[in-house]
Amino acid sequence: MYRSSEAQNSETPPGQVQNHSHKHKHSDPHTHLGDYPHRLNFYDKAPQFDVTLEEFEASALDRLRVLAEIESSIARNRTWEELKDMTTKQCRKYLCLDSNTARSIDWAAQRRKDHISHFVLRLAFCRSEELRRRFIKAETTLFKVRYELDDTEERRTFLSSLTFGWEEVNASEVKDVDKNFPEAEKLVNLVPVPPKYKDKPECYKGLYYKVKWTKVSELVEKRKVFLKGGYAYVPIWERDGIIFQEFETFLTGQLELTAKRLPRLDEDTRLVPILDNLSQGFLAGVSTEWASAPASGDEIRAEMIDDLAKNHFPMCMRNIHESLMRDRHLKHFGRLQYGLFLKVLGVSIEEAIVFWRKSFSGITDDKFNKEYKYNIRHSYGLEGKRANYPAKSCQQILVADKPGPSDCHGCPYRHFAPENLESALLSSYASHGLSSTDLPAIMHNVKEGHYHVACTRVFEITHASKGVKKGEGVGGGESITHPNQYAARSRELSGPSEGDARMEVES
Amino acid sequence: MLAFYRMLYPFKPIFKWLNHEQAPTKLFTHREFAFTLQGDVYLRYNSFNTADELKKQVCALNPTRFEIGPMYTAKPKDKKTVRPAAFSPLKRELVFDIDMTDYDSIRTCCSGAGICRRCWGFIAAAVDVIDSAITEQFGFKELLWVYSGRRGIHLWISDPEAMDLTDEQRKAIVGYLTVIEGGKEMRNKVNVRMGPRGPLPPSLQSAVNTLDNHFDDLILDDQDCFRSDEGWESLLQLIPDRKAVDTLRKNWSHASQRSSKGAWADLKKHMKDYPAVVDDIILQYTYPRLDTEVSKHRNHLLKAPFCVHPKTGRVCVPVDAKKIHKFDPSRVPTVHQLLRELDAGASADSAAGGSAWERTSLKPYVEMLERHNATISTRVRQDKIKQDKSW
Numbered sequence: 001m002y003r004s005s006e007a008q009n010s011e012t013p014p015g016q017v018q019n020h021s022h023k024h025k026h027s028d029p030h031t032h033l034g035d036y037p038h039r040l041n042f043y044d045k046a047p048q049f050d051v052t053l054e055e056f057e058a059s060a061l062d063r064l065r066v067l068a069e070i071e072s073s074i075a076r077n078r079t080w081e082e083l084k085d086m087t088t089k090q091c092r093k094y095l096c097l098d099s100n101t102a103r104s105i106d107w108a109a110q111r112r113k114d115h116i117s118h119f120v121l122r123l124a125f126c127r128s129e130e131l132r133r134r135f136i137k138a139e140t141t142l143f144k145v146r147y148e149l150d151d152t153e154e155r156r157t158f159l160s161s162l163t164f165g166w167e168e169v170n171a172s173e174v175k176d177v178d179k180n181f182p183e184a185e186k187l188v189n190l191v192p193v194p195p196k197y198k199d200k201p202e203c204y205k206g207l208y209y210k211v212k213w214t215k216v217s218e219l220v221e222k223r224k225v226f227l228k229g230g231y232a233y234v235p236i237w238e239r240d241g242i243i244f245q246e247f248e249t250f251l252t253g254q255l256e257l258t259a260k261r262l263p264r265l266d267e268d269t270r271l272v273p274i275l276d277n278l279s280q281g282f283l284a285g286v287s288t289e290w291a292s293a294p295a296s297g298d299e300i301r302a303e304m305i306d307d308l309a310k311n312h313f314p315m316c317m318r319n320i321h322e323s324l325m326r327d328r329h330l331k332h333f334g335r336l337q338y339g340l341f342l343k344v345l346g347v348s349i350e351e352a353i354v355f356w357r358k359s360f361s362g363i364t365d366d367k368f369n370k371e372y373k374y375n376i377r378h379s380y381g382l383e384g385k386r387a388n389y390p391a392k393s394c395q396q397i398l399v400a401d402k403p404g405p406s407d408c409h410g411c412p413y414r415h416f417a418p419e420n421l422e423s424a425l426l427s428s429y430a431s432h433g434l435s436s437t438d439l440p441a442i443m444h445n446v447k448e449g450h451y452h453v454a455c456t457r458v459f460e461i462t463h464a465s466k467g468v469k470k471g472e473g474v475g476g477g478e479s480i481t482h483p484n485q486y487a488a489r490s491r492e493l494s495g496p497s498e499g500d501a502r503m504e505v506e507s
Numbered sequence: 508m509l510a511f512y513r514m515l516y517p518f519k520p521i522f523k524w525l526n527h528e529q530a531p532t533k534l535f536t537h538r539e540f541a542f543t544l545q546g547d548v549y550l551r552y553n554s555f556n557t558a559d560e561l562k563k564q565v566c567a568l569n570p571t572r573f574e575i576g577p578m579y580t581a582k583p584k585d586k587k588t589v590r591p592a593a594f595s596p597l598k599r600e601l602v603f604d605i606d607m608t609d610y611d612s613i614r615t616c617c618s619g620a621g622i623c624r625r626c627w628g629f630i631a632a633a634v635d636v637i638d639s640a641i642t643e644q645f646g647f648k649e650l651l652w653v654y655s656g657r658r659g660i661h662l663w664i665s666d667p668e669a670m671d672l673t674d675e676q677r678k679a680i681v682g683y684l685t686v687i688e689g690g691k692e693m694r695n696k697v698n699v700r701m702g703p704r705g706p707l708p709p710s711l712q713s714a715v716n717t718l719d720n721h722f723d724d725l726i727l728d729d730q731d732c733f734r735s736d737e738g739w740e741s742l743l744q745l746i747p748d749r750k751a752v753d754t755l756r757k758n759w760s761h762a763s764q765r766s767s768k769g770a771w772a773d774l775k776k777h778m779k780d781y782p783a784v785v786d787d788i789i790l791q792y793t794y795p796r797l798d799t800e801v802s803k804h805r806n807h808l809l810k811a812p813f814c815v816h817p818k819t820g821r822v823c824v825p826v827d828a829k830k831i832h833k834f835d836p837s838r839v840p841t842v843h844q845l846l847r848e849l850d851a852g853a854s855a856d857s858a859a860g861g862s863a864w865e866r867t868s869l870k871p872y873v874e875m876l877e878r879h880n881a882t883i884s885t886r887v888r889q890d891k892i893k894q895d896k897s898w
Contacts, residue, residue, distance in 0.1 A: 178709065180709035180712060180713065181709055182706075182709070187701075213645065214668070214672065214676050217675055217676045217678075217679035217680075218679065220679045220680070220682075220683050221678065221679035221680075221681075221682030221683055222682070223683055223699065223701075223708045223710070223711075226708070226709055226710070227644035227645060227683075227710065228643070228644060228646075229643070229644075229646040230645055230646025230647070230668070231646070370547055402688060404609065404796075404799075405609055405612055405687060405696065405796065406609070406611065406612065417695070
C-alpha cells in the first residue's frame with residue numbers, strides 16, 4: 001500500500017484557490033457522494049487516502065489513453081466538435097464520469113479514479129518543461145470538454161464552490177466605468193454568443209465580471225473583453241474563459257511545486273519505474289514530427305533545389321522559394337521556415353550553405369558569414385544549444401509567427417488575399433495539371449478555413465497524372481499536415497524516373 | 508565614443524531607472540547586459556553589481572552600443588556555473604518597438620533606413636495611440652519613451668505588474684494592440700470588428716477617433732498617399748463594393764492631377780452608408796505597426812537609452828509622449844556635437860561642479876529620465892509604507 005499523501009500533502013501553496021468549504025456546504029442532497037459532490041474536479045486537493053499499487057498504475061494508464069487521444073486530435077487539427085466527440089468516446093471507455101443524475105452508477109468510485117489518476121500523472125509529468133507543457137494542455141482540454149458537457153445546474157453548484165476573485169458588475173456600473181463599453185443587451189446581437197446564452201436573455205442581462213486582466217490574458221488577446229485601468233470587464237458568456245485559464249494557471253503552478261518536491265520520492269523503488277514508464281508512453285505514443293532521412297539516400301545538391309521546388313514543393317515553400325529567387329533575400333521567419341524544411345528534405349549542411357550563399361547574391365561574403373551562416377548552422381544543431389530542430393508542421397505554420405506586412409512566410413491558403421492565392425496557384429501549378437476550373441472548389445475550402453484540405457486537394461490534382469485520385473490525399477485518405485510530407489510523397493510518386501534524372505546531373 | 512562613455516553617459520540615472528531603488532537589488536545585479544563591439548562582436552550575459560562596475564566595463568570595452576535584458580534567477584555572468592534549469596528570466600520591463608521600416612508600404616517620402624521630419628508623423632500617431640491604450644486600458648503609469656537614434660521609438664514600462672508579466676501575458680497585450688495583420692500579399696490588413704459588419708471594439712474606436720485627426724494631415728497633406736496611380740489603386744482594393752470601385756476608378760484615371768484630399772472626399776461620399784470601411788482604411792494607414800517579437804519574450808534584449816546609434820551618431824534620448832508631435836529627430840544631439848559642447852564648456856567654466864552632461868545639450872534629456880526615476884522611487888516608497896502597515 002502506498003500513501004499518496006506522503007508526496008503531496010502540503011501542495012496547496014498559499015494564496016491559491018480556496019474552496020474547501022464545498023465538502024460541507026452541499027453535503028445535504030449528496031451525502032452518498034462523500035468527498036465528491038461535483039462531477040467536475042478542480043484538483044486542488046490531493047488524495048488523502050490509501051491507494052494500492054495496482055490502482056495507482058491502472059488508473060493512470062487509463063487516463064493516459066484519454067490524454068493521448070486529446071493530444072493527437074489537437075495535432076491532427078480536428079475541429080473542437082470532433083475533438084469533443086473523440087474525447088467523450090475515449091472517456092466512456094476508460095475514464096467514465098457520470099453526472100449526479102445518472103442512476104445505478106457508483107459515482108464515488110468514478111470520481112475517485114479520476115482524482116487519483118490525475119495526481120499520479122502529475123507525478124509522472126512534472127519532470128521536464130516539455131512534459132509539463134503537454135500535460136497541462138491535454139488536461140485543460142479534458143477539463144473544457146467535461147465542463148461543456150456538464151449539466152447546467154451541476155455546473156452552477158460547482159462554480160459557486162470556487163472563488164476566483166472576480167466581481168460582478170451590472171450594466172449601469174459598466175457605463176460609469178467607461179461610456180464606450182457597450183451594454184450586454186446590445187453586445188449580444190453583435191458578437192457570436194453561444195446559443196445557450198442567446199436564447200435566455202435572463203442569463204446575460206447586463207452582467208459583466210470585473211477581473212484583473214492578467215487572469216484572462218487569452219480573452220484580452222482576442223479583444224473579447226473590455227479594458228479599463230488594468231481590469232478586464234468580461235461579458236458573462238466569456239466567463240468560462242476565466243475558469244479555463246484559472247485551471248491552467250493553477251495546474252502550472254502545482255506541477256512546478258510537485259517537480260521541486262519530487263526528489264523526495266526517488267528512494268521509492270516501486271513507484272519510480274511506473275512513473276518513468278508512464279512519461280515514456282506519452283512521449284512515444286503520439287509523434288507529430290515528420291522524421292527526416294530521404295528514402296533514397298541520394299544527396300540533394302544545392303543546384304537541384306530550384307528544380308525540386310518547381311516539381312515537388314507545396315504552395316507555402318514555392319512562395320518562399322520564389323520570393324528568395326526574386327528578392328535575393330528572405331526575412332527571418334522565411335529563412336527559418338524554408339531552411340528547416342530543406343534540412344528535413346535531406347539537404348546537407350554543406351549544400352545548405354552553398355544554396356543560401358548563392359541565393360543571397362546581393363550581399364558580401366563578409367556579411368553573409370557574419371549574419372547568416374551562424375543561423376543556418378544553428379538550425380542544423382551545430383551552434384548554440386545544439387538542438388535538432390524539427391521542420392515546422394502545417395499547424396505551426398498556420399498559427400505561430402503570423403507574417404508581418406512585408407513577410408512571405410506562413411501558409412498561402414491562409415495568409416494570401418483570395419485573388420492573389422488564385423493567381424499564385426495557377427502560375428505555380430498550371431504546368432502540373434491545375435486549371436482554373438479547379439479553383440472554385442479549392443477557394444471554397446479556403447473560405448471555410450480548411451486550409452489543409454485545400455492544400456491536399458491541390459496535391460491530388462497536381463499528382464493526378466501519377467495516379468492519385470480525389471480523396472486519396474497523400475495515401476489512404478490522409479491529408480497534408482506537414483510540408484515535408486507533401487514533398488516526400490510527391491518525390492516518392494515521381495519515383496525512379498527522377499532517380500535517373502539525378503544520375504545524369506551527377507555524372 | 509570612449510570620451511562619451513567616460514564623461515557624458517548617465518550611468519547613475521540609468522542604474523536608478525533599472526534598479527528602482529538606491530541600493531543595488533537583484534533588479535540590477537541579476538540583469539543581463541549585452542555589448543556590441545567594433546566588428547560586430549557580440550558579448551552576452553554580462554552582469555554587474557553596481558553602476559560603477561558597469562561604467563568601468565563599458566569604458567574598457569568601448570562598445571558601439573549595449574543592450575539591456577531581463578533580470579534572471581541568477582547572475583547572468585554566472586550562467587555557466589549554475590544548472591540550466593536554475594537560470595531563467597524572471598522580470599523585465601514591458602517593452603515595445605515601433606520602427607519606420609514597417610511603414611514602407613505606405614510612406615511616400617523615404618524608405619528603408621531613411622527618416623525625415625515628415626515620416627515622424629507616423630511615429631507620433633503611433634505613440635499617441637499606444638500611450639493612451641497602455642495608461643488608460645492597462646493602467647500602467649511608469650512609461651519611458653526613447654528615440655531609437657534613427658527611425659524608430661522604444662517604450663519601456665517599469666510598473667511592478669508590468670515587470671512581472673509572463674511571456675503569455677506579454678503576447679496577449681501585443682495581440683490586443685496589433686491590428687495590422689497578414690503578409691505582403693494580403694491587401695486588407697485590418698480585420699478587427701466585433702462580429703461581421705459589427706462595430707469596432709471600444710478600445711479601437713477611441714484609437715480611430717485619435718487617428719482621424721492625424722489622417723488628414725499625415726496621409727492626405729503630408730504623405731499625399733493617394734496621388735500616384737499605385738497609391739489610389741491600393742486604396743481602391745480596400746473597398747468591398749465593386750460598383751463604387753468602378754466608378755471611382757473611372758473618375759480618378761481620367762483626372763490628370765488629383766490631390767489625395769479630393770480622392771478621399773470622393774471615397775467618403777461613395778462610402779456614406781459604410782462608415783466601417785472608412786474607419787478600417789484609417790486604421791490600415793495610420794494604426795501603430797509594432798515589432799511584435801521584442802515585446803513577447805522577457806529575454807529579448809533592447810538597446811539601452813542614451814546609447815549612440817552607430818550610423819547616425821545620434822543619442823537615444825527619452826521623449827515626452829505629450830510633446831511627441833514637436834519632436835524632431837534631426838535635432839537630437841549627436842555624439843560629436845556633445846563632445847564639442849563639452850570642450851567649449853570646459854574652457855569657459857572648468858571649475859564648475861556637477862556632472863559633465865549638465866554643460867551640454869544632453870541636460871534636458873537626462874533630467875527627463877531623472878524625473879521619471881523620481882516617480883518610480885515615490886511608488887517604491889509608498890509600497891514599502893503599505894507593507895509596513897499591513898503587518
